[in-house]
Structure formats: C-alpha cells, structure tokens
Amino acid sequence: MITTLIILAVSAFFFAIGKIRSDIVALCALILLMSLGILTPEEALSGFSNSVVIMMVGLFVVGGAIFQTGLAKMISGRIMKLAGDSELRLFLLVMTVTSVIGAFVSNTGTVALMLPIVVSLAAKAGISAGRLLMPLAFASSLGGMLTLIGTPPNLVIQGVLSENGYAPLSFFSFTPVGLICIVIGIIVLLPLSKWLLVKKNDGDKDKEHKTKSLDELVREYRLDENLSRFVVGAGSKAKGKTVAELDVHNRYGLTVLEIRRETTRQKGIIKSVSQKLAGPNTIMQDGDIIYVIGEREQALRLAADYSLDIPSKAVSDGRADHESLDFYDIGIAEIVLLPTSRLVNRLLKESSFRSKYGINIIGIRRKGEYIMEGLPDVRLHGGDVLLVQGTWANISRLGRDEDDWVVLGQPLEEAAKVTLDYKAPLAACIMLLMIAMMVFDFIPVAPVTAVMIAGVLMVLTGCFRNVEAAYKTINWESVVLIAAMLPMSVALEKTGASALISHSLVSGLGAYGPFVLLAGIYFTTSLLTMFISNTATAVLMAPIALASATETGLSPYPFLFAVTLGASMCFASPFSTPPNALVMQAGRYTFMDYVKVGLPLQIIIGLVMVFVLPLLFPF
Missing domain, CATH: 3.30.70.1450 (Regulator of K+ conductance, C-terminal domain)
Known part of the structure; x- marks a missing residue:
C-alpha cells in the first residue's frame, strides 16, 4: 500500500512540474507497479484494451474527419453569426451548446464532436483556442449532470439506490443540480480562462504568418480575378478533343489550369471530385469543368467558339467565384x-x-x-x-x-489544411448516425462500437485524403496517458489504499454534523477522482456514502448526489476524465493549467453544493 501511494505521489509531482512528458511519466509509473509485483502484466496492460481508450482513438478520427471535410468550419460559421463580434457571446455559446449535447451524449463523445468546431471558431474569432478548449472539456462534464445518462456515476448511484430499496431517480432528477453547476461553471470560468489561459498559441501565430496560405497566394497573384470556368456540354465542340487541339495558348493567350470531373450519387450526399492537371493529351469529356486563366474577353471568345457552357454559380461574364478555386488534388x-x-x-x-x-x-x-x-x-x-x-x-x-x-514556405502543410468540403454532407450523416447509436437505447450497439463504426466509415468514404491522414489525427500522447493511468485505480483498490483513505476521512467527519459529512464525502470523492477513473471512484464511494447516511439516520440522496458530483466534477487534473485529456494537446495545456483553472472550479462547486443539495434533497 505504501509503495503504491509513493508511486502515485511521485507521478503527481512530475505531472505538476511538467519537465517530462505526461505520457512518459504515466508509463514509468505503470512499469514500476508491474515490476514490483503490485499489478500483474494483464492488470497493468488492461488500460490499453479499455473501451474508453479505444473510444478515444475512434473519436480522434471522427473529429479529424469533421475538421478535414470542412464540416467544423460550416458549423462554426453558423455559431459565429450568433456570437457576432462578442467574445463573451462566443464563450457562452460554446459552454451552452456543449452542456446541452453533454446531457445526452457521453462527455468524451461531446468533446470529440465539438473540439474541431471550437478550434475553427477560435481561428475565425482571432483568439487563442486555449481560451475555449478547457471550458469546452469542463462544460461537457457539467452538462453530464443534467440527465440520468449524462455521465456513468449518475447510473452508479441510481443502481445503489435501487439495490437497497430506495425510490429510483427519474431521467431529469439531476436537471436542477446540473443547471446550477453550469451556471457556476460559466461564472467561474469566464474570468479564469481570460486571466490564466491567454498565453497559448502566440508563437504559432507568428510561425504561421511566415508561410503564405493558399488563399494569400490566390489574392497576391490575382488568380481569382483572371480565372474563368466553363463546362463541356453534350453539344460542345470541345468534347473529344485534347487540350493541345484546342490550342488555347496560341489562339487566345489563355492557360488551362485544370480539368475537374464531379460525380454525385445518393441525392447529393455522396460526391466525388477529381482534379486533373491539364496536359496536352488530356481529352475533354462531357461534363468536364475547364478552368482557364487569362483575359476575360479571350476566355469568353473561347467559350463561344467551342460552345462551352457557363456554370450557373458563375457570374454572367464567365468569371469563376472565389469558392470554385479549390485545391483538393x-x-x-x-x-x-x-x-x-x-x-x-x-x-x-x-x-x-x-x-x-x-x-x-x-x-x-x-x-x-x-x-x-x-x-x-x-x-x-x-x-x-x-x-x-x-x-x-x-x-x-x-x-x-x-x-x-x-x-x-511549407506547401504540404498548407495542403493538409485544405478541406474536402464536398464530403461535408457525408461526414455529417456519419456523425449523426454515431450520435443516434449512442443516444437511443433501442439501437443495440455499444458506444465504443458506434464510435469505431463511425471512424472506419469516415476513412472508407473518403473523408480523409488517405489512411495516413486519419492516423495523424490521433493524439497518441493523450491515449497513452489515459491507458497508463487507468490501472492505477486497480492498484489502489487491490492494496486497500482506496478503502483506507475513504473510511478514514468519512468516519472522522460524521460527528460534526450532516453538512460537514456531506462536504467530506464530496471532497474525498473529488480527491480520489484525480487519480482514479470517475466511474471507479463512484463505485467505491457510493456504498460508503449510503452506509454513512444510514448510520446517522439521514436520507441517502444528498450524500449519493455528493458522490456523483465529486466524481464527475473533477477538473484539476488532465487525466481524471477523458475530456480533460482530449483537449490537453490541442490547447497546449500543462498539468498546472488544470490546477490553476480547474481546482478553483472544483472547490467552488463543492462548497455551493454542500448547501444546495440539502435544499433539493432534504436530509
């Protein structure tokens, strides 16, 4: 027991100072527990096969596809219209939307869904993504308190109540508690995120401006001003001819930039776009879209000579709109x-x-x-x-x-930023399918299975340029961190450390009255959740809370709610919940960032709930 606690304390120390990568610290702790015989190899490696870890991998892929197809940019554009130029409205929208989704979808799924959207929002608003990503992760946990299915600890206390003959909680019994938590979260996080998370990404912005973006090159060389596009129709004289036979350069002084071919199936949802460089031997086919650059009058003369159609999206003079100049291939x-x-x-x-x-x-x-x-x-x-x-x-x-x-510059890095926006409707359908499988009980699919199905579909349907691009979206540091820390809970339970800590703290507070006991249960649960998964902590603490309430002749409901709150409202550590880990790299957070922002929120929610819970669920 002592050895396990020492390993835990040393790990927490290295997490806090941030000199060594967090995943390496977690792996070293895991190796020590295995080498000292505290955990068997099977127990130590169980985290890497845990459904939460597998789910995280799949969600990284789904989130990457949402970003790669431009779906995140489209959704963020809608939200930006609501937010306007107000950073306050943007913050409130992110917190509110995430909390509502988190009430019905797992907090891990909620963050994976919203993360690429929030990154796009931050870029459009010209603010650091780090200002919004930690509030995003916390909002998903806050929203989980709104419903029975919002977070696993809610189901744990429901099971304990039912097994011991108490009236079960309804689907929305948690809603008043969740609403109060969300309000507290907004009030606390709004100033803290401004004061403590303002330094992120500044260096990256300077770095990014050293490389011209594709849009900047288009504007600099005025490609959009001199670009025209035409369609080879069924009756076009260009059909069946090669680019060399058109002789557009010598006859018209034009340059053919590309030949684009598009196919659409399933009522517009499945769309394929093929871009080909216009070589001398490229043969014009029916439906081809030809992009030429040069004087407008000459471009229109080319269109007239070969009976080329002007697309409806282009203006009457044949000029291509800016959005038509894409860089997929x-x-x-x-x-x-x-x-x-x-x-x-x-x-x-x-x-x-x-x-x-x-x-x-x-x-x-x-x-x-x-x-x-x-x-x-x-x-x-x-x-x-x-x-x-x-x-x-x-x-x-x-x-x-x-x-x-x-x-x-770095043209290939710019290429990676090009969104496959014609795949956005397909990505949206896959995302909605995943959410439906996770929300509706009548669909007999486990959440981890739903995420794996969605991830594979994103790859197979071409929402990524290639499989390698899908793998690059996975943040392996976060995955390894969670997988290596999950067995720590097994070690604490196996050595009796968890039970000793819980019983000692709770039994010592019982004589000081119900409010002190309630506070003790909340903060004990909250402390354990920093090192053990929230579900495991709830399973451990719920029977203790029930026994404490029974021994003192009090109602178990406020004490069990204190357990689920303490287990779910854990913000002071990046590895206490998967959402915290998911945003760690994207927001460039350190362990101490979570302590500085998350710990005050965790303590304030606990102090408020000690007095609010007895009002909602009397002793």
Missing part, C-alpha cells in the same frame, strides 16, 4: 530561382518543368512586379519567384531538388 506554391540555377537566362518554355515534374508555371514575381501573360517566352532571372501549379505529390518532388531553386 492540385495545389500551388512558390519557388525562388537561385542565382546559380541552370535555368537562369533561359526561356520558361525551355525549363522542362512540365515534362520533368508535371508542373505548370502560372505566374512570375520579379522585383515586386507580377508577370502573368506571355510566360513561355519570358527569360528567367536569378531571384525570380515562380508560382507553380501541380499535384501535391509533384510539388513535394520540387522540394527535393534544391540545386536550382528553393521552395518557399
């Missing part, structure tokens, strides 16, 4: 020619960019001037910045050949 980037490059003083058409790399040059920046026309006959100079266009794979190849040029 084809991207753009800048490269700067070195003075020693073999291409210096050669004509662009002699550079072999197209034949060797499959790359088009669509613009040149030279001493602050932009050259967009007559590019094949432009003679290249050292220091020229070339705007290149090609598939993301071909652009990445350019970065490996640095003898003649240097790729500016």
Whole structure:
C-alpha cells in the first residue's frame, strides 16, 4: 500500500512540474507497479484494451474527419453569426451548446464532436483556442449532470439506490443540480480562462504568418480575378478533343489550369471530385469543368467558339467565384530561382518543368512586379519567384531538388489544411448516425462500437485524403496517458489504499454534523477522482456514502448526489476524465493549467453544493 501511494505521489509531482512528458511519466509509473509485483502484466496492460481508450482513438478520427471535410468550419460559421463580434457571446455559446449535447451524449463523445468546431471558431474569432478548449472539456462534464445518462456515476448511484430499496431517480432528477453547476461553471470560468489561459498559441501565430496560405497566394497573384470556368456540354465542340487541339495558348493567350470531373450519387450526399492537371493529351469529356486563366474577353471568345457552357454559380461574364478555386488534388506554391540555377537566362518554355515534374508555371514575381501573360517566352532571372501549379505529390518532388531553386514556405502543410468540403454532407450523416447509436437505447450497439463504426466509415468514404491522414489525427500522447493511468485505480483498490483513505476521512467527519459529512464525502470523492477513473471512484464511494447516511439516520440522496458530483466534477487534473485529456494537446495545456483553472472550479462547486443539495434533497 505504501509503495503504491509513493508511486502515485511521485507521478503527481512530475505531472505538476511538467519537465517530462505526461505520457512518459504515466508509463514509468505503470512499469514500476508491474515490476514490483503490485499489478500483474494483464492488470497493468488492461488500460490499453479499455473501451474508453479505444473510444478515444475512434473519436480522434471522427473529429479529424469533421475538421478535414470542412464540416467544423460550416458549423462554426453558423455559431459565429450568433456570437457576432462578442467574445463573451462566443464563450457562452460554446459552454451552452456543449452542456446541452453533454446531457445526452457521453462527455468524451461531446468533446470529440465539438473540439474541431471550437478550434475553427477560435481561428475565425482571432483568439487563442486555449481560451475555449478547457471550458469546452469542463462544460461537457457539467452538462453530464443534467440527465440520468449524462455521465456513468449518475447510473452508479441510481443502481445503489435501487439495490437497497430506495425510490429510483427519474431521467431529469439531476436537471436542477446540473443547471446550477453550469451556471457556476460559466461564472467561474469566464474570468479564469481570460486571466490564466491567454498565453497559448502566440508563437504559432507568428510561425504561421511566415508561410503564405493558399488563399494569400490566390489574392497576391490575382488568380481569382483572371480565372474563368466553363463546362463541356453534350453539344460542345470541345468534347473529344485534347487540350493541345484546342490550342488555347496560341489562339487566345489563355492557360488551362485544370480539368475537374464531379460525380454525385445518393441525392447529393455522396460526391466525388477529381482534379486533373491539364496536359496536352488530356481529352475533354462531357461534363468536364475547364478552368482557364487569362483575359476575360479571350476566355469568353473561347467559350463561344467551342460552345462551352457557363456554370450557373458563375457570374454572367464567365468569371469563376472565389469558392470554385479549390485545391483538393492540385495545389500551388512558390519557388525562388537561385542565382546559380541552370535555368537562369533561359526561356520558361525551355525549363522542362512540365515534362520533368508535371508542373505548370502560372505566374512570375520579379522585383515586386507580377508577370502573368506571355510566360513561355519570358527569360528567367536569378531571384525570380515562380508560382507553380501541380499535384501535391509533384510539388513535394520540387522540394527535393534544391540545386536550382528553393521552395518557399511549407506547401504540404498548407495542403493538409485544405478541406474536402464536398464530403461535408457525408461526414455529417456519419456523425449523426454515431450520435443516434449512442443516444437511443433501442439501437443495440455499444458506444465504443458506434464510435469505431463511425471512424472506419469516415476513412472508407473518403473523408480523409488517405489512411495516413486519419492516423495523424490521433493524439497518441493523450491515449497513452489515459491507458497508463487507468490501472492505477486497480492498484489502489487491490492494496486497500482506496478503502483506507475513504473510511478514514468519512468516519472522522460524521460527528460534526450532516453538512460537514456531506462536504467530506464530496471532497474525498473529488480527491480520489484525480487519480482514479470517475466511474471507479463512484463505485467505491457510493456504498460508503449510503452506509454513512444510514448510520446517522439521514436520507441517502444528498450524500449519493455528493458522490456523483465529486466524481464527475473533477477538473484539476488532465487525466481524471477523458475530456480533460482530449483537449490537453490541442490547447497546449500543462498539468498546472488544470490546477490553476480547474481546482478553483472544483472547490467552488463543492462548497455551493454542500448547501444546495440539502435544499433539493432534504436530509
């Protein structure tokens, strides 16, 4: 017992100072418990097969898909309209929406659902995501107190009451308690999040501005102003012809940027978009969308000569709207020619960019001037910045050949930010399916199964560019942290440390009256939940609370509510609940951030509830 407590205390110390990564500290503690024979290998590794951990992995994938398809951006845009320019309204909306969802969906699922949305909200509002992500995690736990199914400890005390012959609680018996907790959370977190979580992401913003975004490149080279798009209709003269046969450059002075092919199935929900670089031998097909850059009059002349249709979304002059310029498969980037490059003083058409790399040059920046026309006959100079266009794979190849040029910025990182927005309706359907399976009891699917189904569907339906992109969304540090800390509860129970702590604290307070006993039960449960899962703590403390109430001749309801509150309202540690761990990396929080923000909230809720619970459920 003493050894287990020492390991726990040392782990908490290293968590607090933050000098070593939290997942490494948790793994070291786990190895010690196993090496000293306190836990068997099976017990020590049980956390890695725990349904909560598997669920976290799946939820990271689902959340990543929500972000990758742009669904998070769409939802956040709607919320931003409600919030306007007010950061206060934005904070209140995040807290309220998350709490309501948390009343019916597991707090882990709620955070995974809302996390990419809140990150998008923070980016649009120009504030640090760290200001909102910890309140998000806490709001999911606060909302869990609104209903019977909101959090597992609620079900634990319901079971204890029923097993001992007391009237069971109804679905909404928890609602008054939950509403009070949410109000307290908003009042406490609003100032604390401003004062203590303001330093996050500042360095990243500076770093991000060193790399031009794709939208910034589009605006700088005025691609959207000179871009036109046309559709090859059934009666078009371009149908069946190659790009070389159209001879758009020599006849019209235009450049064909891409050929896009779109297919839609299942009433618009399932949509596929294929972008192809326009090579000389690319054959025009019925329904192809052609993107050309150059003078508008010449573009319209091309459309008239070949009977090309103007899409309904484009304005009457054939100009493509800004949203039509997407970078799903084809991207753009800048490269700067070195003075020693073999291409210096050669004509662009002699550079072999197209034949060797499959790359088009669509613009040149030279001493602050932009050259967009007559590019094949432009003679290249050292220091020229070339705007290149090609598939993301071909652009990445350019970065490996640095003898003649240097790729500016991190184009592949920008590519990863491009949302597959045509998949957003499909991602929304999968997300709603997951929520339905988790909420409705008549669907015989366990929550972890629902999450796994949703995660795999997100990959199979193309909501990610590839499987590797899905794996990259998983925050392994958080997963390992939770998996390694879960067996700690087994060690504390196995050695008798949990029972000793609980009985000692509670029995010593019984003589001081019901309010002190109630406070003792809440804070004992709250303390244990910092090191043991909230469900395990509720299972351990509920019988003790019931016995304490029975021995003193008091109603067990306020004491059991103190247990579920103490187990669910644990905010002072990143590993006490999965939601806390889920936002740790995204918000760049340290262990002490949770202590500074979460501990005051945890204590204030306890102090208020000691006096409120007897009013709602008399002794």
